[in-house]
Amino acid sequence: xIWDWDWTLEILPDxxxxxxxxxxxxxxxxxxxxxxxxxxxxxxxxxxxxxISRPVGAVTEFIRSTPLLVQLFVVYYVxxxxxxxxTALTTGIIGLGVHYACYTAEVYRAGIDGVPKGxxxxxxxxxxxxxWTWLSVVLPQAVRRSLPALGNYLVAIFKESPQLSVITxxxxxxxxxxxxxxxxxxxxxxxxxxxxxxxxxxxASILIRRMERRLDH
Amino acid sequence: MTxxxxxxxxxxxxxxxxxxxxxxxxxxTLQSTxxxxxxxxxxxxxxxxxxxxxxxxxxxxxxxxxxxxxxxxVLVQLFWLFYAMPILTGYQLxxxxxxxxxxxxxxxxxxxxxxxxxxxxVPPGxxxxxxxxxxxxxQRMRYVILPQAFVAMVPPMNxxxxxLLKTTSLLSVITxxxxxxxGRLLVNSGSDQLVVFALMLVxxxxxxxxxxxxxxxxEGRAARVVGRERPRRRxxxxxxxxxx
Numbered sequence: 210x211i212w213d214w215d216w217t218l219e220i221l222p223d224x225x226x227x228x229x230x231x232x233x234x235x236x237x238x239x240x241x242x243x244x245x246x247x248x249x250x251x252x253x254x255x256x257x258x259x260x261i262s263r264p265v266g267a268v269t270e271f272i273r274s275t276p277l278l279v280q281l282f283v284v285y286y287v288x289x290x291x292x293x294x295x296t297a298l299t300t301g302i303i304g305l306g307v308h309y310a311c312y313t314a315e316v317y318r319a320g321i322d323g324v325p326k327g328x329x330x331x332x333x334x335x336x337x338x339x340x341w342t343w344l345s346v347v348l349p350q351a352v353r354r355s356l357p358a359l360g361n362y363l364v365a366i367f368k369e370s371p372q373l374s375v376i377t378x379x380x381x382x383x384x385x386x387x388x389x390x391x392x393x394x395x396x397x398x399x400x401x402x403x404x405x406x407x408x409x410x411x412x413a414s415i416l417i418r419r420m421e422r423r424l425d426h
Numbered sequence: 427m428t429x430x431x432x433x434x435x436x437x438x439x440x441x442x443x444x445x446x447x448x449x450x451x452x453x454x455t456l457q458s459t460x461x462x463x464x465x466x467x468x469x470x471x472x473x474x475x476x477x478x479x480x481x482x483x484x485x486x487x488x489x490x491x492x493x494x495x496x497x498x499x500v501l502v503q504l505f506w507l508f509y510a511m512p513i514l515t516g517y518q519l520x521x522x523x524x525x526x527x528x529x530x531x532x533x534x535x536x537x538x539x540x541x542x543x544x545x546x547x548v549p550p551g552x553x554x555x556x557x558x559x560x561x562x563x564x565q566r567m568r569y570v571i572l573p574q575a576f577v578a579m580v581p582p583m584n585x586x587x588x589x590l591l592k593t594t595s596l597l598s599v600i601t602x603x604x605x606x607x608x609g610r611l612l613v614n615s616g617s618d619q620l621v622v623f624a625l626m627l628v629x630x631x632x633x634x635x636x637x638x639x640x641x642x643x644x645e646g647r648a649a650r651v652v653g654r655e656r657p658r659r660r661x662x663x664x665x666x667x668x669x670x
Contacts, residue, residue, distance in 0.1 A: 211514055274588060274634035275627045276595035279606055283623045286613060290620075368499040375599055382502060395509035403502045410497040 217397050220388050224401055228381035235301055235380055236367045242306025243366065244359060247313030248352075251321065254314060269311040277308045278372055285376040301373035309366055313359060320355035321347060357424060360417040364410055371402070381405055440621040444612050448622075451608030452629050458526055458594045458604060459633070463587055465530025466537050473534065474541025475567075488538065495535035501596050504528040508600045525597035533590045540582045544575040577648045584641035588634045595630075605629060 253265045272280065281304040285297070295303075324347050332342040371382035379387065385398035433449035435442050476488035495503070508524040511517070519527065548571050556566040598607035609626040613619050 271627070271631055274592075275630040276592040276606065278595040278598070279609070279623065279626050279630065282606075282610060282613075283627075286619050287623065368497075371499045371501045372596070374501070382499075382505075386505070389509065394513065395505060396513040399502060399505045399510045403498045403506055406498040406502060407494070411493055414493075414497070 211396075213394075213397055216392075217401070220398055221401060223388075224381055224384055224398065224405070228379070228384040228402075229405075231298065231378060231380040231383070232367075232370055235298060235305065235370045235373055235378065236363070238302035239305030239309065239366045239370065240363050242302065243309035243313050243362065246306060246310035248317050250310055250314035251317035254318060255321065269314055272308060272311040277304065277369060278375060280304050280308055281372065281376050297376050297378045298373070301370075301376060301378045304376075305366055305370065305373070309362055312365075313355075313362055316355045316358040316362070317351060319358075320351035320353075323354050324350045353424070357417055357421040360420060361414070364413050364417065367413075368406060368410055371406075440618040441625075444609075444617055444622050444625060447608045447612055448605060448625055448629060451603060451605035452633075454522075454603055455591070455594050455605040455630075456633070458522065458529065458597055458602065459587075459591045461522075461526035462529030462533065462590050462594065465526065466533040466586070466590060467583075469530060469534030470537025470541050473538035474545065477538060477542040478545050488542075492535045492538050495532050496539075500528060500532045500593050501599065503532055504596055504600060521597075521600050521602050525594070525600060525602050529590055529593055529597075533586055533593070536586055536589075537583065540579055540586065541575070544578040545571060547578055548574045573648070573652050577645065577652060577654065580641055580645040580648060584638055584645075587637045587641065591633055591637060592630065 250265060250269055254262050254269070256262045256265075281301065284300050284304045288295070288300070328346055328350065329342070332346050337346070370380060373380055374383035374386055377383070381402050385395075385402040388398040389395035430437070433445050435446050437445055473488045473491055476484050477492070479485050479488075504525060507519065507528050508521060511519075552570055552574065553566065556570040561570065594604055595606035597604050598610065601607065605626055609622050612622045
């Protein structure tokens with residue numbers, strides 16, 4: 210038998226408790242950061258002042274065009290030089306969050322652009338202060354429109370989180386690599402890690418597709 | 427005026443120290459991007475067209491493929507192909523081969539969704555007209571449907587190719603000596619981190635920009651082939667999931 214069942218049963222509990230916990234922390238932490246920071250970036254990008262909107266646009270474009278892995282290196286290696294010391298996991302969450310914020314900013318922007326013009330005009334007609342127009346009229350509608358796309362990015366962040374294992378985070382993939390290197394046998398741990406991602410990502414994307422359809426009607 | 431070789435060792439300071447290595451890495455990055463995109467585009471066309479088939483079983487196979495490769499991360503797939511598959515099958519791919527295959531299989535799954543969407547977005551009247559003109563199914567696809575679908579495919583394909591370029595950096599994890607690998611090696615051997623990382627990011631950015639320029643040209647050509655003006659639009663942002 211090529212597949213070692215005894216070893217599988219030995220490592221499975223660790224992967225599903227210790228590894229899972231870190232993967233979930235990285236995903237949720239990264240997603241919260243991406244969703245919040247993305248909204249701010251989207252608003253800054255829409256600013257009428259060119260000296261704000263242009264640089265923000267350029268930086269988000271740059272981050273989207275370069276690999277997450279290299280950005281993770283930057284956060285992991287360079288920040289400590291400036292006296293900022295963090296755990297690898299925190300570093301990874303910041304890397305994931307900032308990278309995906311540049312994607313979600315674009316999602317929010319499309320959501321804001323999709324709010325009908327009449328809504329803005331009605332807010333003006335009602336003499337609503339500008340910040341209330343944003344907070345109570347535009348953003349609630351824009352965010353609702355953005356939800357399915359944000360959901361897709363949540364799944365994307367989850368699937369990219371194994372990259373954190375490269376900067377020594379011991380998530381599901383990090384643990385699988387560690388276990389594999391102990392015996393120099395990667396078949397079982399990496400297959401389990403792969404199945405684990407499949408089992409979560411596929412139902413999640415089906416759920417998001419349903420949400421998309423419901424919001425369309 | 428003398429020309430300056432951007433990869434030369436005679437450049438001042440960290441530049442001269444890093445650029446020769448980074449250039450060597452950049453070549454490997456370009457090669458893997460090229461190899462990966464050839465496989466990805468081939469898979470995207472075949473599986474994407476399968477997904478529009480009338481036969482349920484053919485559609486099912488395409489769907490299963492797409493869901494499988496979009497459901498796990500590239501890094502896991504890469505590790506599996508390089509470290510796990512040899513144990514199971516006894517066949518060991520070399521690292522660049524495994525890397526390019528993983529890139530192609532993964533991005534091909536995303537590309538299939540793009541091809542499927544673009545083919546299905548061609549107005550049904552076009553297909554009916556081709557049937558009325560007694561075109562064979564092959565002619566229908568080759569001369570009527572694909573040329574039109576192709577125009578719609580290019581912008582999301584642009585995003586996917588940039589995604590592919592960025593993903594090649596993961597090949598460094600299985601010790602392919604690409605740009606990310608060389609950069610990390612330089613940093614570990616004591617070169618100025620900030621300079622090396624900045625150079626790496628700029629090189630990746632330039633490659634992304636090159637892809638965008640190339641794809642804009644392709645889009646213009648494709649639009650003219652079916653008698654349309656090149657649509658004026660900015661590069662749309664979402665890449666990973668948003669390519670559909």
